Amino acid sequence: MTQTFAEVMERLGAPPPAFWENDLEMGLEHFFARSRRDGFMDEWVSRRTGRQVNVLCMNLGLDGAGSVRSKKDSLRSCDDELLPYLLVDQFAKYKSKIATIDFAKGVLADDVLETCRKNEEDFDTTALLFAIYHNSWSDLRLVFHLDKIHKSGFARMKLKDMVRRPRRNFEEFLQPETVKEILDAFDKAKGDGRTSEFKNVVIHNGHHLVFIRRAERPDLVLRAGGVVHGYRPEWIILDFADGAKRVNISSVSVSIPLEIANRLASGYFGRSCEYENESKVTYAKQLERFLDILRKQKTGELLLVEVVVLNSPLEGSPKIKITDPDSHPIGDAIGHFEKAVGGILSEIENIESIKVYYRKKRVSLIFEKVEGADDEYVVRYSDHRLNAMERRSFEDHLRDVHGIPVLSTEKRFKR
DNA sequence: CGAGACCGGGTAACTAGCCT
DNA sequence: AGGCTAGTTACCCGGTCTCG
Numbered sequence: 001m002t003q004t005f006a007e008v009m010e011r012l013g014a015p016p017p018a019f020w021e022n023d024l025e026m027g028l029e030h031f032f033a034r035s036r037r038d039g040f041m042d043e044w045v046s047r048r049t050g051r052q053v054n055v056l057c058m059n060l061g062l063d064g065a066g067s068v069r070s071k072k073d074s075l076r077s078c079d080d081e082l083l084p085y086l087l088v089d090q091f092a093k094y095k096s097k098i099a100t101i102d103f104a105k106g107v108l109a110d111d112v113l114e115t116c117r118k119n120e121e122d123f124d125t126t127a128l129l130f131a132i133y134h135n136s137w138s139d140l141r142l143v144f145h146l147d148k149i150h151k152s153g154f155a156r157m158k159l160k161d162m163v164r165r166p167r168r169n170f171e172e173f174l175q176p177e178t179v180k181e182i183l184d185a186f187d188k189a190k191g192d193g194r195t196s197e198f199k200n201v202v203i204h205n206g207h208h209l210v211f212i213r214r215a216e217r218p219d220l221v222l223r224a225g226g227v228v229h230g231y232r233p234e235w236i237i238l239d240f241a242d243g244a245k246r247v248n249i250s251s252v253s254v255s256i257p258l259e260i261a262n263r264l265a266s267g268y269f270g271r272s273c274e275y276e277n278e279s280k281v282t283y284a285k286q287l288e289r290f291l292d293i294l295r296k297q298k299t300g301e302l303l304l305v306e307v308v309v310l311n312s313p314l315e316g317s318p319k320i321k322i323t324d325p326d327s328h329p330i331g332d333a334i335g336h337f338e339k340a341v342g343g344i345l346s347e348i349e350n351i352e353s354i355k356v357y358y359r360k361k362r363v364s365l366i367f368e369k370v371e372g373a374d375d376e377y378v379v380r381y382s383d384h385r386l387n388a389m390e391r392r393s394f395e396d397h398l399r400d401v402h403g404i405p406v407l408s409t410e411k412r413f414k415r
Numbered sequence: 416c417g418a419g420a421c422c423g424g425g426t427a428a429c430t431a432g433c434c435t
Numbered sequence: 436a437g438g439c440t441a442g443t444t445a446c447c448c449g450g451t452c453t454c455g
Contacts, residue, residue: 047449050418068418094426094447118419125447151428151446217438362444364430384429385444409430421452430443435436 005032014084015137023141024091035086044086045075051124054115056085059134088133091140092126098387099147104128107135145200145211148235153384154248155410157258157275159265163245166269170208170244173268174201179210182263194231196260208244212236212260216252236260244268247275249412258412277412280405284348284375287367290402291345294356295331301397303329305362306355313342319352320344327357348377358394361385366409383408 005028006017020026034040048056050068053075057063060081062074075082092100101123104113108131116127132139166173176198183196194215202209215231222228236257239248244265251257258275265273294304306323307330314320322337324330338344345351353366363385370376379398383391398404 097446153429364443382429382444417455419452419454421450423450424448426445426447428444430441432439432441434439 008032008080008083012080012084015140019137019141020087020091024144026087026091028087031087031090035083041079041082042076044089045072045082048072048075049124049127051116051118051127052130055112055127055130055134056082058112058115059130084133084137085130088129088140089126091144092129095125095129095143096147096150096387097123097125098389099150100125100128100132100143103139103143103146104132107132107139141200142202145202145209146204148211148237148250149204149209149239150387151384152237152250153382153408153410154237154239154250155412156246156248156278156407157261157412158246158278159244160274160276163269163271163273165243170240170268171203174208174210176201178267179264182267183212183260186260186263190256190259196236206241207248208240210238210240210264212238212257214253214256238264240264246278248408249410251412254412255414258414278407279370279378280407281370281373281376282367282379282404284377286403287348287377287379288346290404291354293402295329295334295345297331298329301358301401303327303357304331304334304354305329305357306353307334307345308352308354309344310350310352311347312344312350323355327362329357348375358397359386359390361390363394364409365406379404379406380409381406383410 003011008014009016017028021028053068053071056075057071060075060078062071062078104116104123108116108128112131113123113128116123116131118124129140129143132143179201180198183198187195196212196214199211199213200209202211213233213235216234217232218229219232220227220229234252235250236253237250238257238261239250240246241248247261247265249257249261262274265275291304294302297303305327306321308319308321310319311317312320322330322333324333334345348367349369351367353364355362355364357363364382366380367377368380370378381394386394395406398406
């Protein structure tokens with residue numbers, strides 16, 4: 001008797017197909033048939049790392065003693081029990097390591113964590129996800145969501161007007177039914193025939209993260225038998241902080257997530273509320289001082305590795321870029337250029353962007369001129385280059401060491 | 416000889432510039 | 436103004452190398 005995939009999963013107490021396909025966005029169409037091919041499972045088991053094998057043995061209650069090879073042999077006889085782990089392995093692809101480790105540290109027992117540890121700071125993420133799956137499979141959905149906050153940039157926004165904090169706190173307000181109602185009302189008002197799907201509210205580091213999936217632009221997929229028309233999904237993450245007085249927004253579209261955030265805030269505060277892009281002023285003098293320090297820096301936390309300058313002192317005043325792709329500091333090179341040709345960093349207005357080297361990553365900074373003010377700028381940086389923890393320490397570093405408030409290059413507008 | 420470290424290529428996310 | 440393309444960068448996978 002042959003069982004369907006859904007039946008096999010049910011017999012194992014594993015998640016149903018809809019969980020994998022809809023919640024984790026994994027394509028299952030050919031997975032089951034492929035996994036049943038001769039030798040497929042054997043080959044998959046062979047490719048497991050020692051750490052993954054150890055976690056699998058723990059999860060399946062197999063003898064954890066002996067060589068990795070002998071444990072792989074006993075795994076090969078398990079068959080169906082391994083099926084969900086094939087999917088977890090597939091799920092682990094392209095998931096942020098930092099998101100997985102961070103989450104695992106919160107839910108896994110110490111000895112399990114140690115089994116997955118590669119060295120002081122590194123873990124086998126697939127092994128961690130095997131353990132997380134076994135511990136509580138619905139957590140994979142959380143990992144799927146948390147993964148997103150490390151990979152995408154966020155627009156920093158704050159409430160336009162001062163509002164009194166309501167009696168009940170924001171957390172109580174953010175009930176799924178309430179959020180769904182507000183999303184429905186928004187979709188109706190928008191009238192573009194697309195629906196906003198409420199996916200999750202997660203409390204993370206004191207922030208309230210609201211995850212929404214919405215159809216964005218029309219798209220199509222090719223399948224055997226023809227084309228299927230639909231929409232490309234977009235993930236909207238509203239990261240509320242400070243009792244909803246501030247929100248960080250990650251999304252593809254520009255105005256829709258802002259409107260949704262406005263509606264949620266209006267619902268919570270009980271009056272019409274709007275968020276606006278946060279802007280923090282830095283004066284030209286501060287930036288000049290910052291650049292002076294930066295270009296002298298030969299080693300340290302923050303190194304200058306690229307400058308792009310408009311109206312250069314070269315003939316015809318073209319745009320120039322001085323960059324070191326290997327991320328060695330370019331302070332001396334700039335000094336050499338200025339001595340030989342002329343000044344380039346003295347006019348902040350002419351600086352299109354710079355790149356600094358921070359925690360082994362190249363981070364762009366732009367100095368955005370404040371409309372109508374002569375020497376006022378908003379300093380913005382490409383936050384998606386850094387993960388969520390690194391962003392915080394980068395912002396702290398620039399504020400504490402250089403007195404410069406930095407914001408993300410991401411912004412959201414009403415249309 | 417097998418398990419784990421190392422490295423090259425691929426993938427994803429974002430930016431800037433061009434075109435409609 | 437919006438969409439598409441090419442360029443940039445980090446991270447991840449999988450094959451190869453190395454060490455016990």
